Amino acid sequence: MNMDDLEYTLDEDAKKLNLKNKWPSKAKIIIGILIAIIILQIIGFILYIIFKPSNEQKENKNENNQENTDYDYSYFSIKYLNISYTDKTIINSFKKDGIHYNETMGEINDGKDYIKSNRNIYDLYIPYKSTQKKKEYNQIILYIHGGGWTKGSKEELDSLCEINLIQGYITANMGYTLISAEYKEYNPSVFRILDEITACIQSIKNILKKEGFNINKLELAIGGASAGGHLSLLYAYSMKNSPIPIKFIIDFVGPVTLDPEHFLKVKNQDEPLNNIDINDIENAKKDNKIEYLFENDTNSVIYMNYLYGNKYSDDELNEMIVNGRLDKNNEKYKKMFNVVINGYPIHFVKSNNIPAICVYGGRDQLIGIDHYAYLKSINEEYGKKLYLIYSRFANHNVFQIDGNPNINLIREIYAQINNFSKLYFTSY
Numbered sequence: 001m002n003m004d005d006l007e008y009t010l011d012e013d014a015k016k017l018n019l020k021n022k023w024p025s026k027a028k029i030i031i032g033i034l035i036a037i038i039i040l041q042i043i044g045f046i047l048y049i050i051f052k053p054s055n056e057q058k059e060n061k062n063e064n065n066q067e068n069t070d071y072d073y074s075y076f077s078i079k080y081l082n083i084s085y086t087d088k089t090i091i092n093s094f095k096k097d098g099i100h101y102n103e104t105m106g107e108i109n110d111g112k113d114y115i116k117s118n119r120n121i122y123d124l125y126i127p128y129k130s131t132q133k134k135k136e137y138n139q140i141i142l143y144i145h146g147g148g149w150t151k152g153s154k155e156e157l158d159s160l161c162e163i164n165l166i167q168g169y170i171t172a173n174m175g176y177t178l179i180s181a182e183y184k185e186y187n188p189s190v191f192r193i194l195d196e197i198t199a200c201i202q203s204i205k206n207i208l209k210k211e212g213f214n215i216n217k218l219e220l221a222i223g224g225a226s227a228g229g230h231l232s233l234l235y236a237y238s239m240k241n242s243p244i245p246i247k248f249i250i251d252f253v254g255p256v257t258l259d260p261e262h263f264l265k266v267k268n269q270d271e272p273l274n275n276i277d278i279n280d281i282e283n284a285k286k287d288n289k290i291e292y293l294f295e296n297d298t299n300s301v302i303y304m305n306y307l308y309g310n311k312y313s314d315d316e317l318n319e320m321i322v323n324g325r326l327d328k329n330n331e332k333y334k335k336m337f338n339v340v341i342n343g344y345p346i347h348f349v350k351s352n353n354i355p356a357i358c359v360y361g362g363r364d365q366l367i368g369i370d371h372y373a374y375l376k377s378i379n380e381e382y383g384k385k386l387y388l389i390y391s392r393f394a395n396h397n398v399f400q401i402d403g404n405p406n407i408n409l410i411r412e413i414y415a416q417i418n419n420f421s422k423l424y425f426t427s428y
Helices: 003-050 055-064 131-136 154-166 181-186 190-210 227-238 278-286 298-308 314-319 331-343 371-377 407-424
Strands: 078-084 121-126 139-144 170-174 219-225 246-252 264-266 290-292 356-361 386-391
Touching: 078 190, 121 154, 121 190, 139 154, 139 190, 139 227, 154 170, 154 219, 154 407, 170 190, 190 227, 190 298, 190 331, 219 227, 219 407, 227 246, 246 407, 278 290, 278 371, 298 314, 298 331, 356 371, 356 407, 371 386, 386 407
Parallel strands: 139 170, 139 219, 219 246, 246 356, 356 386
Antiparallel strands: 078 121, 121 170, 264 290
16 A cells, blocks of 8 residues: 555545544534423423412503503503493393383383394493402492483593592493484383493493402492483482492482473572572472473473383374473373383382482573472482582583583582492492
């Protein structure tokens, strides 16, 4: 073997040797990586066990992620906006197999459950996000808007909800199916609205349960303005088994009856009564300071028909009026009255002693000044639990006087809501 052959052999052997040395090196790297991954997984598992988050921490994390939902929220509250309080139907409790069945109510009792309308929504304002606060606060105020049962929207009461929210109350404002031609296919009436209120309260209860509140301690105040005040009084006085117990009512200028005899006003709007208790009303009548609010009874009959569900035509309603006044002997009126009396809060007050804050104005040109007095006069035993906030120079919009905010009355309203809360919310 010459030198050239030797160099060639050594060269080839060297190449083979290098190849053999490289393969074991890669294998070691791969094995090392796998071992490192296993070690990291073990360490991660140990750290998870040590620092595992509690259920409360999970709840707080979910609450901090509210901005990822469709709901509005602030640093101290959560707002569920435009929530539907029913999936498909509203249960009709006035039909023959319902709990509010009344033989005199005819087709309203015989009706089916109500089809959902686009008005069956509400907003819910929850003041505290922390679990601890949810355990401490259980008071809810539900507001119902006005508009003569034929118009209006829940947004009208946003400011009330916002202020009560800041005060620490869970608040809600609900929409309902209007008693108008637009919603005729949904069979609207005051009785449907009562069932919608029940559905709304149940939905509020369901959401608060998901939010971590103790639903067994929830308590409700129900209130509203004008038609909403009427609905609040009627629901609290007449409906059985509210999903959340009702502790008191907040009535802003709500009519308690539609009997035209109780739609009264002072003759001189520049000199409204100092008070509208029953004695003040009677003395003003004797002194000829009071007159009927409307020139004829047509408005009262129209309102009655609204509650009934607009079952009568204009011509049929006109038959009930003689010389501008209601003919109570008219057969059509008698039939309607047998139904609509079940839509009068005054009809149920004797059998119910739920306390109420009542707010009325001395210049009211829509429902007049007699409704609080009539409500109280039914029975003084129950009247003791009616607290009157009377704004002498306010019209039907008691929150304003001559176009300016009625600051003193607004302050009084919120002060009395707090007072009633301390008196009648047992978990305050």
